[in-house]
Amino acid sequence: MICSTGTLGDFVPFLEIGVRLRQRQHHVVVAAPEPFRELAQEQGLEFEPTVSREAHQAVLARPELWNPAQAFGTMVEGFFVPPIRPLTEWVRRQPRPEEMLLIADFCSGPAARLAQEVCAVGLVSIWANPAALCSRISPPVVVGGTMSTLMYEWGSRLVLGPPVNAARAELGLAQVESILPWAVSKRASLALFPEWFAERASDWPVALDYAGFVLAPGRGDLSSEVEAFLQAGDPPVVVTFGTGMQHAQTEFELAWASCRRLGLRMLAVSPNRAAVSLEAHQNLCVVGFVSFDRLLPRSRMLIHHGGMGTCVRALASGIPQLVIPLCHDQPDNAARLVRLGVARQIARASLTLEALVAHIKPLLEAGVGADCRRWAEATRADGNGADRACAALERIAGGA
Numbered sequence: 001m002i003c004s005t006g007t008l009g010d011f012v013p014f015l016e017i018g019v020r021l022r023q024r025q026h027h028v029v030v031a032a033p034e035p036f037r038e039l040a041q042e043q044g045l046e047f048e049p050t051v052s053r054e055a056h057q058a059v060l061a062r063p064e065l066w067n068p069a070q071a072f073g074t075m076v077e078g079f080f081v082p083p084i085r086p087l088t089e090w091v092r093r094q095p096r097p098e099e100m101l102l103i104a105d106f107c108s109g110p111a112a113r114l115a116q117e118v119c120a121v122g123l124v125s126i127w128a129n130p131a132a133l134c135s136r137i138s139p140p141v142v143v144g145g146t147m148s149t150l151m152y153e154w155g156s157r158l159v160l161g162p163p164v165n166a167a168r169a170e171l172g173l174a175q176v177e178s179i180l181p182w183a184v185s186k187r188a189s190l191a192l193f194p195e196w197f198a199e200r201a202s203d204w205p206v207a208l209d210y211a212g213f214v215l216a217p218g219r220g221d222l223s224s225e226v227e228a229f230l231q232a233g234d235p236p237v238v239v240t241f242g243t244g245m246q247h248a249q250t251e252f253e254l255a256w257a258s259c260r261r262l263g264l265r266m267l268a269v270s271p272n273r274a275a276v277s278l279e280a281h282q283n284l285c286v287v288g289f290v291s292f293d294r295l296l297p298r299s300r301m302l303i304h305h306g307g308m309g310t311c312v313r314a315l316a317s318g319i320p321q322l323v324i325p326l327c328h329d330q331p332d333n334a335a336r337l338v339r340l341g342v343a344r345q346i347a348r349a350s351l352t353l354e355a356l357v358a359h360i361k362p363l364l365e366a367g368v369g370a371d372c373r374r375w376a377e378a379t380r381a382d383g384n385g386a387d388r389a390c391a392a393l394e395r396i397a398g399g400a
Contacts, residue, residue: 003103005080066247071326126190135201141334156180160180161179164179188207190210191208258353262357265284267290300319315375315379340371
């Protein structure tokens with residue numbers, strides 16, 4: 001059972017692992033928010049909803065989800081808590097739960113760990129980004145600096161502790177104080193990134209293996225609108241702020257203004273096109289969805305929020321990246337890209353037209369392109385982490 005909660009971008013790598021497990025003749029159930037049902041069922045996967053469509057859309061619509069001071073509490077309320085009871089109840093209804101293996105992302109960790117305690121199922125923790133590992137030795141970068149892991153742990157006790165312990169009390173289980181350490185599988189963990197992207201810290205889970213980046217294929221060919229735009233001129237600057245962000249009008253406006261000043265074409269991608277209002281122009285295209293595996297190799301550069309899936313696809317495509325991190329894992333991802341020499345970053349609070357122009361220019365230089373090609377080759381040489389994840393999961397399920 002694949003347990004994933006978050007945005008569409010968070011879900012896609014787990015869906016790809018599920019697809020490949022099914023191809024390897026395993027029975028796969030996806031436990032995720034209701035809006036992802038169609039994607040899972042299109043791939044022949046059984047689906048069990050853990051969050052209603054209305055509740056999921058409501059949390060994505062909250063500006064607090066992207067405010068660094070309120071993001072964690074909003075994420076706990078909208079992503080961590082809702083799956084706790086539905087997942088445990090579903091597992092308890094199964095005839096042989098001890099034969100199941102739960103595969104849980106960071107947000108689904110508490111729900112899956114509780115189900116493991118109650119029903120003795122197997123559990124593997126999956127880490128889609130290094131920041132989620134909350135190392136004290138190598139603390140993740142956050143907006144304004146590096147994160148105090150001690151503060152994060154206390155925050156999780158205050159925000160996540162009450163709903164987790166309320167569910168535990170209903171099941172007659174003792175209270176848990178350190179929620180995040182408890183929610184990690186003691187049996188096995190898999191990192192969906194390579195070691196060259198994030199070197200192992202001594203306080204990461206002992207039973208952690210690197211699977212590598214999961215490169216999920218895009219959903220279909222480019223639309224006729226996008227294809228016509230690409231053929232009409234020079235490769236564009238692609239701008240996106242993720243599948244969950246619905247409050248980026250200012251960022252899109254500034255990106256378009258900077259492209260006009262530099263004589264660059266721009267392709268804006270936002271799942272909520274109604275939230276992006278830009279004046280029509282022959283050098284501008286605005287779309288709601290596009291397959292990045294088809295688009296980015298034909299693009300000049302990418303301006304984005306720093307979500308892990310977007311970072312990985314741009315790395316594989318070998319194009320420069322300008323990252324405007326909002327919160328969550330995004331500042332840490334951005335810092336790692338900068339260290340690789342493939343990106344620059346701007347704090348959202350410092351975002352101006354002049355700052356954007358000043359950061360875009362260096363990214364168009366030949367030296368950055370050479371670094372982008374180097375790490376694109378490293379990504380290709382690693383292969384698809386989904387295959388290694390499946391092989392590792394089979395070993396774990398077999399007790400090897």
